Structure formats: structure tokens, C-alpha cells
Amino acid sequence: MLKAVIFDLDHTLFDRHGTLRAIVPALRRAFRVNPEMSDEEIGAVWCYADDRYVYDGWSYILAYLKEKGVFVSPPEYPDYRSFIYREFARVAVPFDHTLPMLEGLKRSGLLVGLVTNGQHALQYAKLALTGLEYVFDEIVVSGDVGLEKPDREIFFYACEKLGIEPAEAVYVGDNRRNDIDGAAGAGMRTVWLKSTNPGQTGRYEPDAVIADLRELPEALKQFGIRNSELLYRNVF
Ligand SMILES: [Mg+2]
CATH class of the missing domain: 1.10.150 (DNA polymerase; domain 1)
Incomplete structure (x- = not known):
């Protein structure tokens, strides 16, 4: 049974392209x-x-x-x-659907986590500016813990903080190497957001592939969720 959904930040929840264009x-x-x-x-x-x-x-x-x-x-x-x-630290553009989706997942009884590579100040500035600072049950920033994706230890660390086993979590990210290979190597299920690097390949095949985060609730059903209809209603 799925207990947690853990996300990558850049290009997955935070619109890095939109932010660059804005500055x-x-x-x-x-x-x-x-x-x-x-x-x-x-x-x-x-x-x-x-x-x-x-x-x-x-x-x-x-x-x-x-x-x-x-x-x-x-x-x-x-x-x-x-x-x-x-x-x-001044401008960060979220995707429109990011916050409602995360809140919906939480209302459905799932834990929501973040594992992101980067430095503390920069990643937390993005979270504050996009209004995502307080929505996560756990946030793991590579610069804070001395571990970096795709090292599976950073995924183990996040699961431990959430109080779950890797097999009870799904990781969602846009990068095959850092996100999919890293999380799959740690024993997590994976959803590849095929957006910025559609031609990328990796060692592990993702369990699900989506083109837009709005497809996530449907993709999560295959992992066994207590009430998938509730999840769908809650997310959108
Ligand atoms: Mg990313």
C-alpha cells in the first residue's frame, strides 16, 4: 500500500523555465x-x-x-x-496545479515529501516564493545532508524521516538518472515526468510515465491506494 509521494523540485513542482524567462x-x-x-x-x-x-x-x-x-x-x-x-531568491514561478495537487494528496491521507539537489538558501527561497514551504511532511535538501541524488542514501534518509519503507513510497521527477535511477535503486516505485528531457534513458524503467503532473492521480492508482476515488476527487 502506498503511504507517501516524494517529489523532485526543479522542473517537477517549480517551473524553472518559466522562472528563467521571467528574469x-x-x-x-x-x-x-x-x-x-x-x-x-x-x-x-x-x-x-x-x-x-x-x-x-x-x-x-x-x-x-x-x-x-x-x-x-x-x-x-x-x-x-x-x-x-x-x-x-526574488522570483520563482510555480506550476498552477502544484499546490492544489500536493494539498489533495495530503487530504487523501498520503504523506508528501521533497528530495531536491541544491543549496539550502536557494531551494528554500524557491519554496517560500512558490508558497510550498509548509505543505511537505519532510523536506530533504542535498546541501543540508551531504548526500546528493542519484545516491540512494538520500532516498533512504527521506523515507526514514517520513517513517516509511522505500517500497511504500513513490518518487516523482523529471530526470531519469537523478530521480528515476536514484529512487528505483533505493527500492522505491517511480513516476517519470517526461517533460524537459523526453529522450533521456536510464538504468531503470520507470513504473509510470506522465507528460503533465495533472496525470499523477491516475498514475498513482496502480500502486495500491486505500481509496483511489477519494484521491482523484481530492486532487482535482
Ligand atoms: Mg528536476
Whole structure:
């Protein structure tokens, strides 16, 4: 019987692309940005670079922006990094359905958790700005615990905090390696949100694949929920 649903944050509950697009005007104010490029063009380049290099680090993203001619005079990396920290603490765009869905899962008697890679200040700023700070039963941020997805230990740690066994939890995320392989390796069931990396493959096949988080209640039914009709009614 399923007892908990544990989520990834970026791209799963938090609209990272929407947030990057929303801070393009601030990028223009902070640095000398190419006036020939529209906000839409810069947003598209930035989202692409973020998807491609987010696990390599922001210096790679900055290098790609430079290569694509986004800047007239490129910022130094420490200035770019400070800018990102400042803006992500100011602007965070959630998906519209995120909060009602999490609240619905809780009303259905499921525990709701978060396991996210990142630093404490940045991840908690996103949670506060998106109104998600208080909805989770447990929040595990990699920077706080010295463990990082896909290490299965971080998933064990989250289950222990929730007081459940890994087999009683399903993990939902958009990245095959960090989310699906990590959680499946820990013995959890998995739902892959096939949104940002649709071509990605991994060691483990996910138990369910969804294109939008709104499909989650239907996908959860297969894991054995005490009252799946109640779950569906409660979530949407
Ligand atoms: Mg993610």
C-alpha cells in the first residue's frame, strides 16, 4: 500500500523555465546584454543551456550564453552566480496545479515529501516564493545532508524521516538518472515526468510515465491506494 509521494523540485513542482524567462529583464538591467536579441530569444537560449548544463554548473551555462552572443560584454562568473542567487531568491514561478495537487494528496491521507539537489538558501527561497514551504511532511535538501541524488542514501534518509519503507513510497521527477535511477535503486516505485528531457534513458524503467503532473492521480492508482476515488476527487 502506498503511504507517501516524494517529489523532485526543479522542473517537477517549480517551473524553472518559466522562472528563467521571467528574469530576462533583470539580466538586461544587470549586464550588457545584446540589444539585437529579444527577451524570447534570450529566454530560449537560457532554458536550453540550463537543461543541458545544469548538472555541470552555472559556469557552463554562462559559457554557452557567451557563445550564443547573449552579452555585448560578458559578466565574470562570480557576478553571474551572484545574480542567479539574487534573482532566484526574488522570483520563482510555480506550476498552477502544484499546490492544489500536493494539498489533495495530503487530504487523501498520503504523506508528501521533497528530495531536491541544491543549496539550502536557494531551494528554500524557491519554496517560500512558490508558497510550498509548509505543505511537505519532510523536506530533504542535498546541501543540508551531504548526500546528493542519484545516491540512494538520500532516498533512504527521506523515507526514514517520513517513517516509511522505500517500497511504500513513490518518487516523482523529471530526470531519469537523478530521480528515476536514484529512487528505483533505493527500492522505491517511480513516476517519470517526461517533460524537459523526453529522450533521456536510464538504468531503470520507470513504473509510470506522465507528460503533465495533472496525470499523477491516475498514475498513482496502480500502486495500491486505500481509496483511489477519494484521491482523484481530492486532487482535482
Ligand atoms: Mg528536476
